[in-house]
Amino acid sequence: MLKSLLATLCVASISLLVAAEPSAFGAGNLDSPNPYGLTSSEQNVLKNKHALKKVVLKSNNQANEVDSIRERIDGLQSIVESLSRKSQYNKRSLGLLEEKATKDLLNADEYEKRLGQSVELNSQLSEKNAQAIAKNLLLAQELSKLIDTINTTYVTKIEFNELVNSVNEFKSLVAKEFKSKTKLKTSSLDKMTNGEVADQAEAFYNKQYYTKGIEYYSHLITKNYKPANSHFMIGQMKFKRKNYSEAISYYKKSTSLYSKASYMPELLLHTAISMEKTNDKKNAKVFYNAILVKYPNSTEAKRAKENLLAL
Incomplete structure (x- = not known):
């Protein structure tokens, strides 16, 4: 939309310039690199022409920057989508890892519990055996x-x-x-x-x-x-x-x-x-x-x- 507006302004400006009557011997020629003999109206037109060129140039530069920014945004959007997919995948993987870690922790707790019970039982048996040995030795x-x-x-x-x-x-x-x-x-x-x-x-x-x-x-x-x-x-x-x-x-x-x-x-x-x-x-x-x-x-x-x- 911005490009269309700029194009319209350029066409209108050029039409105005063409419609102006040039002076004799090239005076008042607004298309000359160094125009002279300009009336106040022509000077205003020239001034506007130069301003318009700057606006067009600036507009073109901005349009190019906008396109570049859009390309960058599209690239960033692709990266974001890729990161989003990876995030979802990592989230699922993390959930699976947490579930496995929970199971491993439960298994470890159960193993530690059973190991503790086994150690306690062995300790009790050892104590009883020691008492029996001591008693038999005394006898x-x-x-x-x-x-x-x-x-x-x-x-x-x-x-x-x-x-x-x-x-x-x-x-x-x-x-x-x-x-x-x-x-x-x-x-x-x-x-x-x-x-x-x-x-x-x-x-x-x-x-x-x-x-x-x-x-x-x-x-x-x-x-x-x-x-x-x-x-x-x-x-x-x-x-x-x-x-x-x-x-x-x-x-x-x-x-x-x-x-x-x-x-x-x-x-x-x-x-x-x-x-x-x-x-x-x-x-x-x-x-x-x-x-x-x-x-x-x-x-x-x-x-x-x-x-x-x-x-």
Whole structure:
């Protein structure tokens, strides 16, 4: 629209210039490079002509600048559209990345949570294992002390020899007693098998015929027939008669012959009680504790615990 206006102005101006009458000899020729002899009207026309040329030139320059600006605007619009498309793409990509990051964060939190739970569980298991190991180690140490005590104080060589001497003395007494008995009684034991004597000895024990029971079990000792059990049974009868010192000697001998017998909990309990009765409370505590460590679920363990608390 601006170009059309400028063109119209140019045409009108040129028409005016053509319509003006030139002076003689070129005076008043407005098309001359250096016009002269101009009237005031012609001078105004020339002045307007020059002004119009400047306006046209300026208008053309402005039109060119406008075109250049439009081209630039079109270019910028293309860039803006491209940037807009990229922005939309980046926005979608960013959304996907945020979604993935959120999922990764949730997964990381869940992993960290499970890892923490696993570490805590392992810590608890380790603590329990450590406690179990410490407890077993303590039991092992106590059992080791018990074994050392048994080996050093319970069945020493001197005590063993004393026990042998006691047995020999007892055998002598029994032998003398046998001599005072009728030959029929002596021969009756010799004619019986060891198994028959053992059955009869057990029957005497059950009936609380301890004198006969001791006689029969002593006979089995001389025949070396289940000597550990025979010593234990004599120790039981001595214990029931409250002959605690003699009972301890027979219990010691029984243990030295066979320490894995089924009656060991009872033997240890009666040994501890016998020691307590003879004022040997120190060793009595040792044997009570031995029962608790080695046979914690036995009936004797309950009695041992009660007696320990009473000491």
